[in-house]
Amino acid sequence: MAAFSSDISVQPMISNKASVVLESITANAEDLIERACRTCYLSFHRYDPPKSTEELIKKIIRKKHHSVLEHAHATFRIKGGSRVFTHELVRHRLISPSQESQRYVCYADKPNRKKTKEFEFVIPPTFAGENYDFTGAYDKQVEQCYQLYEKMLDAGVPPEDARYILPNGTTSEIVITSNFREWRHFFWMRCNPRAHWEIRKIAIDILKILKNEAPIVFWDFIIDDENMTATGEVET
């Protein structure tokens, strides 16, 4: 981890350190989905878990009867992702976000405000290649941005305006909630090799948790850890 020589406290985050924590998930989610789905046909005489649960959920996913997946939800807290990542994330309109505010969160102790958290930013791994290394230059530029940010706050510029100078790489904590149908769609879009590495990495971390919690609903997504991708059988 790089350290700055100046007297301000800037904490660089190394890339791919983002943490994903499951905050909440629908209890007995797959059972709920089965019981909700069986209501359509009043076929409770076929309710015989766990066998019937697996058979029914796989069948409805393959037949694209996806609305029944909306009965189950999961909420995650993500720390250490950049604003680049969160901007891509919040494009998913059916995922409900609550995100750290750069207006109310303070990155330094000030006379009338207490520091809420350290200023952190993500360093993309591609900044250091075989024939180049931009990490030092990047650190320096970020430090300058942060110093100007502090100077503006000291002078009385409101934080919601001073933040214009903070880089896209600044980390941002976020809590997101969505139903299982949308999670499947999110994985379809964001675990794809074409998706940007940061959202792809975090999407795969979420997918791993959901595959563990609801193995039937997410059964068809196969994770390739080496290439940090996952592909599903059924598009959602």
Ligand SMILES: Cc1cc2nc3c(=O)[nH]c(=O)nc-3n(C[C@H](O)[C@H](O)[C@H](O)COP(=O)(O)OP(=O)(O)OC[C@H]3O[C@@H](n4cnc5c(N)ncnc54)[C@H](O)[C@@H]3O)c2cc1C
């Ligand atoms: C590799 C990649 C590159 C991208 N590049 C760009 C880019 O260059 N520029 C850019 O702007 N975006 C880009 N995006 C974002 C992309 O265009 C979508 O905004 C984002 O992936 C959310 O997808 P979505 O709308 O399907 O998902 P969600 O918002 O999660 O919606 C889920 C589904 O619900 C339905 N739905 C949601 N809202 C509506 C609605 N209002 N009307 C009708 N149906 C609705 C649709 O079926 C939709 O697929 C990129 C995404 C990827 C994965």
